[in-house]
Amino acid sequence: AQKITQTQPGMFVQEKEAVTLDCTYDTSDPSYGLFWYKQPSSGEMIFLIYQGSYDQQNATEGRYSLNFQKARKSANLVISASQLGDSAMYFCAMREGRNNAGNMLTFGGGTRLMVKP
Amino acid sequence: GAVVSQHPSWVICKSGTSVKIECRSLDFQATTMFWYRQFPKQSLMLMATSNEGSKATYEQGVEKDKFLINHASLTLSTLTVTSAHPEDSSFYICSASGTGPYEQYFGPGTRLTVT
Numbered sequence: 001a002q003k004i005t006q007t008q009p010g011m012f013v014q015e016k017e018a019v020t021l022d023c024t025y026d027t028s029d030p031s032y033g034l035f036w037y038k039q040p041s042s043g044e045m046i047f048l049i050y051q052g053s054y055d056q057q058n059a060t061e062g063r064y065s066l067n068f069q070k071a072r073k074s075a076n077l078v079i080s081a082s083q084l085g086d087s088a089m090y091f092c093a094m095r096e097g098r099n100n101a102g103n104m105l106t107f108g109g110g111t112r113l114m115v116k117p
Numbered sequence: 118g119a120v121v122s123q124h125p126s127w128v129i130c131k132s133g134t135s136v137k138i139e140c141r142s143l144d145f146q147a148t149t150m151f152w153y154r155q156f157p158k159q160s161l162m163l164m165a166t167s168n169e170g171s172k173a174t175y176e177q178g179v180e181k182d183k184f185l186i187n188h189a190s191l192t193l194s195t196l197t198v199t200s201a202h203p204e205d206s207s208f209y210i211c212s213a214s215g216t217g218p219y220e221q222y223f224g225p226g227t228r229l230t231v232t
Contacts, residue, residue: 033218043208043226045161050219091160095221104151105212105221107160 003027004094004108012114013082020067021077021111023092032096034075035105036066039089048090051075079113087115120144121213123224130201130231138196138227140211146191147213152184155208155226164209167194201231 005024013019025034032053038046051059051066059066067076079086089112093105120143130136140150148169153161165186166174173186183205185197194213198205210226 035219035221037223043155043210043228045210045212045223045226047221047223052218095218104163104166105161106163109160 002108003106004092006092006108006111008111009109010112010114012116013079013086014116015084016081018078018080019082019113021079021090021092021113023075023077023108025073025075025092025094027073027094027096029096032094034066034068035093035095036064036075036077037091037093038086039091039110041088045091049077082115084115084117087113089113121147121211121222121224123209123211123227125227126225127228128230130229132202132231133200135197135199136201136229138198138209138211138229140194140196140213140224142192142213142222145213145215147194147215148191149214150188150194151212151214152186152194152196153210153212155210157208161210164196198229201229203231205229206231 003026034051036048049059049061049064049066051068058068063080065078089110091110092108095103095105097103122141124139150167152164155161163176164179167186167188169188169191175181188194208226211224213222
């Protein structure tokens with residue numbers, strides 16, 4: 001079974017509008033971390049935001065926020081005030097385990113976001 | 118933030134030759150490094166986990182004799198693609214773990230083309 005599912009292969013958003021990128025995950029481990037990365041055409045993986053499974057509040061980083069719904073096992077990324085430079089692939093990823101710094105990330109299939117001027 | 122470098126950023130090689138890709142953590146010690154492969158328009162797939170001073174752990178379906186990984190120091194891991202074939206052409210990305218749960222730093226990637 002897929003551990004990370006991103007159901008939107010591609011999305012369009014109008015510049016300056018907000019957009020939500022969906023991510024659902026599957027794990028039986030109570031300790032895990034959820035990540036969102038942006039990958040522009042250059043290929044580099046740019047870290048956007050992190051949410052720990054025990055974090056009480058939704059994570060926010062500038063224009064990025066993570067809508068964490070633990071019971072639904074979803075971790076949607078919200079980008080506010082979209083900019084043309086936001087056009088890229090976006091990946092949701094999960095790391096499992098309490099002392100999980102040495103554990104791998106499992107990635108979803110990605111969502112290509114295209115911002116229209 | 119921490120920096121991870123990869124060298125080379127791109128390489129073209131002939132079928133049958135070997136190619137070595139280096140991954141360095143520049144300002145921190147990385148006990149664990151990871152190697153991912155990404156085909157065009159696809160996601161990142163973990164190839165192997167590299168631990169300093171020990172043998173790498175390969176994911177199912179990844180040939181360890183073809184993709185040799187060496188993690189000889191806390192700042193350097195290398196991936197050698199041996200006897201490369203055109204189907205090995207891909208984007209290879211390494212990452213290194215920091216001490217915090219959210220600390221996962223990626224290198225800029227290496228684009229390998231085998232002709």
